[in-house]
Amino acid sequence: MNAHPGPVAPPAIRTTCPYCGVGCGVLARPDGLGGLAVEGDPDHPANCGRLCSKGSALGETVGLEGRLLHPMVEGRRASWDDALGRVAGDLSRIVAEHGPDAVAFYLSGQLLTEDYYVANKLMKGFVGSGNVDTNSRLCMSSSVAGHRRAFGADIVPGCYADLDEADLIVLVGSNAAWCHPILFRRMLDNRARRGAKIVVVDPRRSASADEADLFLPVAAGQDTALFCGLLVHLAESGALDADFLGGRTEGFGEALARAREIAPDPASVARATGIAEADLAAFYDLFRTREKVVTCYSQGVNQSAQGTDKVGAIVNCHLATGRIGRPGMGPLSLTGQPNAMGGREVGGLANMLAAHMNYLPAEIDRVGRFWDAPRMARREGLKAVALFDAIDRGEVRALWVMATNPAVSLPDADRVRASLAKLDLLVVSENVASNDTTSRGAHVLLPAAAWGEKDGTVTNSERRISRQRAVLPLPGEAKPDWWIVSAVAARMGFASAFPYRKAADIFREHAALTAFENGGERVLDLGGLADLGDRGYDDLAPVQWPVGADGEGTARLFAERPFQTPDGRARFVAPALPRLATETSEAYPFVLNTGRIRDQWHTMTRSGRSPRLGSHRPAPFVELHPADAARLGLGDGDLARVSTAMGSCVLETRLAEGQPPGTLFSPIHWSGETSSDGRIGALVHDHVDPFSGQPEMKASPAAITPEPMPLRGFLLSRLPIGLPDGTWWARAAIEGGTGTLFAARGSIGRIAAWAPALVPGAEIADYLDAGAGVYRLAAFVEGRLEAVFFAGPAAARPHWEAARALFAAEAEGRGARQALSGRNAGPDPGPLVCACFGVGLATICDAIRTKGATSTEAIGAALRAGTNCGSCLPELRRILASEAATPANERLSDSLVVR
Known part of the structure; x- marks a missing residue:
């Protein structure tokens, strides 16, 4: 059988x-x-x-914990009909009473292209305002403005395959090892296979810099000086492409004259940038002599009050040498979000119309005729920072936020929070029930589909359109964003213009608009996909635009094809003199740089759900140089208050030799939902680039002072538990529940008095050692371990890895009481190093010491660490170096600054 x-x-x-x-x-x-x-x-x-x-x-x-599953109006569950009616009615009323510019949409690179398209169409074609902007303004708009000035449109010339073929890869303001690790692995593979060189330009020594052949620690704000010096060097060493300059470009003379004003000689560049002359010479020589050069740039360039000029200075060097649009050559902007480019294709920025058209009379007319739009917007709308300024002044009365969290992510975030409360109508389309924005008095919450439930397209950094397909059913009453916007449009009287039944309907319309009256002058052209049937859309393979009539994509642009300028020539741009938007002072002597970390994303509403990702950096922190820390009396892991003229945060300190003296670095991810005092956006100045409107998020003058709290500890619980006011805390997902690190003032006896009430109705087993200043507690509900609490002296901060393992295993009471008594609950893997495979520091050190794993390859063979995305490889190399340099009798794994 x-x-x-x-x-x-x-x-x-x-x-x-x-x-x-x-x-x-x-x-x-x-x-x-x-x-x-x-x-x-x-x-x-x-x-x-x-x-x-x-x-x-x-x-x-992808779990449903914390999901928004039903429409909410004024804090109460409502039907879709009631919620949509409220939104449509209030929007129509505010437009009638105050004009179309009194309403605005604030969108996100997390939306699909089809979502973006419908929202942009409703606002710019039917409401009649340009007030549609996006959080891409915070990460990509300086690249957009730089490309438009140089190429005539928002176009990335090259592709990822260029990283495989380049002889030199320059990373400027990009920690790709952590922020774009898959591309960084391609760069390392190229170096191993072909001998490519990697140069990293960054104020701080990042994980990418650790892997570089040459690291250039540029002073904050001085990227323009560095690349102006390169342009001068190329001109004076005979490295220009005369044919390309003469036949394909305009404005070189003015750009070179300005470059000579900014960077007349290597000594002046060295003084401005803080880079040693020998290292400058090595970089300039590499750029001149290596034929195939790709320059990648990201937030370190874009997030600046002079970001557009920095992009221009980089592009100028590629234009001057004709290194653009050919294999292994070109400037390559590394996008921060999955669909920042797709959103821009459909007009998601306030200063652009759909299909890369602009606020010019002929193009306004063209889009209006295609849409049969009754009220086309006639002028640019408000960019993100200016938009929230207008809300604060009462000029914008209604705001619809989709898939983003501006109360955390925007600069001067406390003022943004306050401004949201002034709105007559705040609508938030979200998939989480609570975040810092929804909690600021949202009148209507609309449950949107999350990743895994969405169906549509996104466009990546190389112009490649890919399908995002639904894998899971829509939960509760959640709906796609395009459906929600279309339903509101119908209730506002525009049903005939928003007849969409599926995402494919919208994509075909978007593709047709890119081809409409496009005689080849607009590079964005998806005409080859405009007649795609439903089956063809479902099966659409990744393709790069422009897409020809045969459906084939285009990898590279501008080697032969004219630029999208009136005469087909690229434009050199003479940059302004480099400077910081705000200088340091006696009150604020440090420069605060902000950015991302390896295992978290934006404000953690998605990545914060993962126990694996939450293990690497579980609390908000500030990096500073050890010399600065010693002068201030700060040790590694202490708490410090970081302040600017805008606000302050309390953060854990991390001492880092790669952090330049006089500077600070702090990540952007923590919110009011995940920390008591870690919203770094509240510290960032709201200065913006005059061309792009992108805020300066890399150089806010700041101060740092110790914030001593005598007690530190942790709380592990099945559900999030609030701690008393005045307690500093940071929350992360763990296996089986939530982990909270905390610090407190007062005595251990005071903590022992309030801690048992954290889990009402639980059976409490606790232990207080007043002499040692230690308190431990376990809470049980019906015999199940519900919470574990530990507090002790800040000078001997407890590590929680072993207790987390116990908690994840849902140990019986005996095991919990063993942990309370201080006995080991099991092997302690140590702080997480490799998130892909969950490998901790102690496990790695053990493999080095007892199994002879003395290389990253050997560690990978023994533990798998470093064998997937590779973003932990720099950390593994630091551990290997530390182990090799430390005598066996002095090794202390936990002393490594890798937690």
């Missing part, structure tokens, strides 16, 4: 990762329990099967 066959695994669904702009392909399989099994798609050209730590953990982020 034949045995019964086992259960057949469901087929994998090809979709696209929702994190950075690399746009990695993902194979996702429902596990039948509401979760997903996720792996990289080997057939997707962006990643060829690789995923980073965040992509690998996507399956941990």
Whole structure:
């Protein structure tokens, strides 16, 4: 008799990762329990099967805990009809009473292109205002403005394959090892295979700099000086491409004259940038002599009050040498979000119309005729920072926020929070029930589809359109964003213009608009996809625009094709003299730089659900140089107050030799939902680039002072538990619940008095050692371990890894009491190093000491650490170096600054 066959695994669904702009392909399989099994798609050209730590953990982020599943009006559950009617009615009333510019949409690179298209169409074509902007303004708009000035349109000339063929890769303001790790692995593979050189330009020594052949620690704000010096060097060393300059460009003379004013000689560049002359000479020589050069730039360039000029200075060097649009050559902007480019294609920025058209009479008319729009916007709308200024002044009365969290992410975030309370109507389309923005008095909450439930397209950093396919059913009453906007439009009287029944309907319209009256003068052209049937849309393979009539994409642009300027020539731009928007002072002597970390994303509403990702950096922190810390009396892991003229935060300190003296670095991810005092956006000045409107988020004058709290500890609980006012805390997902690190003032006896009340109705087992200043508690509900609490002296901060392992295993009471008594609850893996495979510091050190794993390859063979995305490889090298340099009798794994 034949045995019964086992259960057949469901087929994998090809979709696209929702994190950075690399746009990695993902194979996702429902596990039948509401979760997903996720792996990289080997057939997707962006990643060829690789995923980073965040992509690998996507399956941990799709649960329904904390989801917004029903419409809410004024804090109460409502029907879709009531919620949509409220939004449409209030928008119509405010437009009638105050004009179309009294309403605005604030969108996100997390939206799909189809969502973006419908929102932009409603506001700019039917409400009649340009007030549609996006959080891409905070990360990409300086690149957009730089490309438009140089190329005539928002166009990335090259592709990822150039990283495989380049002889020199220059990373400017980009910690790609952490923020774009899949692309960084391609760069390292190229170096191993072809001998490519990697140069990193950054004020701080990042994980990318650790891997570089040459690191240039540029002073804050001086990227323009560095690249003006390069342009002068190229001109004086005979490295210009005279044919390309004469036949394809305009304005070189003015740009070179300005470059000579800014950077007349290497000594002046060295003084301005803080880079040693020998290192400058090495970089300039590499750029001149290596034929194939790709310069990648990201937030370190863009997030500046002179970001557009920095982009221009980089592009000028590529134009001057004709290194653009050919294999292995060109400037390459690394996008921060999965669909920042797709949003720009459909007019998601306030200063652009759909299909890369502009606020010019002929183009306003063209879009209006295509849409049959009754009230086309006639002028640019308000960019993000200016938009929230207008809300604060009462000029914008209604705001619809979709898929973003501006109360955390915008500069001067406390003022943004306050301004939201002034609105007559605040609508938030979200998939989480609570974040810092929804909690600021939102009148209407609309439950939107999350990644895994969405169906549509995104465009990555190389102009590649990929399908994001639904893998899970829509939960509760959640709906796609395009459906929500279309339903509001219908109730405002525009139903005939928004007849969409599926995402494919919208994509075809978008593609047709790009081809409408396009005689080849607009590079963005998806005409070859405008007649795509539903089956063709469902099966659409990744393709780069422009797309010809044969449906084939285009990898590179401008080697031969004219630029999108009136005469087809690229434009050199003479930059302004480099400067910081605000200088340091006696009150604020440090320069505060902000950015991302390896295993978290934006404000953590998705990545914060993953226990794996939360283990690497579980609390908000500030990096500073050890010499600065010693002068201020700060040790590693202490608490410090970081202040600017805008506000202050309390953060853990991390001492880092790679952080230049006089500077600070802090990540952007923590919010009021995940920390008591870690919202770094509240510290950032709101100065913006005059061309792009992008805020300066890399150089806010700041002060740092100790914030001593005598007690430190942790709380592990099945559900989030609030701590008393005055307690500093940071919250992270852990296996089996929530982990909270905390610090407190007062005595251990005072903590012992209030801690038992944290879990009402629980059976409490606790222990107080007043002499040692230690208190431990376990709470049980019906015999199940519900919470573990530990507090002790700040000077001997407890590590929580072993207790977390106990908690995850839902140990019985005996095991919990063993932990309370101080006995080891099991092997302590140490602070997480490799998030892809959950490998901790202690485990790695043990493999080095007892198994002879004395290289990253050997560690990978023994533990798998570093073998997936590779973003932990720099950390593994630091651990190896530390172990080799430390005598065996002095090794202390926990002393490494890698936690």
